[in-house]
């Protein structure tokens with residue numbers, strides 16, 4: 001049971017079974033407890049993590065690097081891989097995957113194209129983690145999101161959850177909706193018409209018996225929800241600048257909206273935020289987005305340790 005994740009890739013949340021999610025969350029909680037009590041961990045001593053980031057990142061990149069260092073391992077990073085790696089000379093991700101086998105024990109890739117993590121993993125025999133592939137998936141973000149919900153709400157089952165913002169292009173909500181779907185939620189999907197959740201995701205959830213209400217009305221959804229997960233409008237995915245300008249300020253969560261929301265609502269955001277959550281909301285006790293970001297540390301420690309068999 002303890003080696004069930006050893007040697008695996010995490011490319012899509014569908015790759016992760018319920019018992020594996022539980023194992024990741026239990027391992028994360030154990031690591032967090034050790035660090036919180038001032039202890040040190042050395043599980044990844046002598047191991048190397050390769051970081052291949054072709055797209056900008058602060059949170060995913062820093063939390064993976066911090067996770068590896070806190071486990072006593074080391075990090076190999078290609079700074080600004082889009083501009084400075086051999087991809088510029090035409091190397092395929094498949095060949096890059098072949099190459100990193102000789103240099104590292106585990107790899108994380110962030111890339112602008114959907115399916116890129118799978119191409120790297122096809123070439124590589126070390127575990128590959130998808131750190132975000134275009135508008136596709138961001139599975140470790142979804143893992144830290146449900147870890148956060150468990151901590152904030154003390155349960156995952158039977159919650160009413162609003163996912164709001166750019167549901168078309170946001171990979172975090174694509175991954176989170178698949179993963180939370182295992183826990184019998186009721187979903188509100190709140191977006192402008194142009195940025196609705198991809199229909200194949202909504203259909204799969206509905207086919208699984210999950211109630212999904214699609215609406216552009218944030219206030220009504222917030223009044224009914226235990227968790228409100230806000231996302232930014234993803235400027236980098238727009239080809240039409242006018243459409244981005246028209247849609248970018250569709251939603252604003254401020255103290256007025258929190259007053260109208262369900263009492264005790266948990267407010268989450270994968271970050272970075274732009275204008276969609278006012279800074280005044282940061283003092284609201286249910287504003288969990290910075291705690292959520294911090295939970296990326298233990299969750300990514302758990303993923304690195306479990307995939308390499310060093311838990």
Ligand code: CP
Pocket residue numbers: 056057058059060061132138141270271272
């Ligand atoms: N949440 C998230 O993926 O943020 P970054 O783009 O900064 O990694």
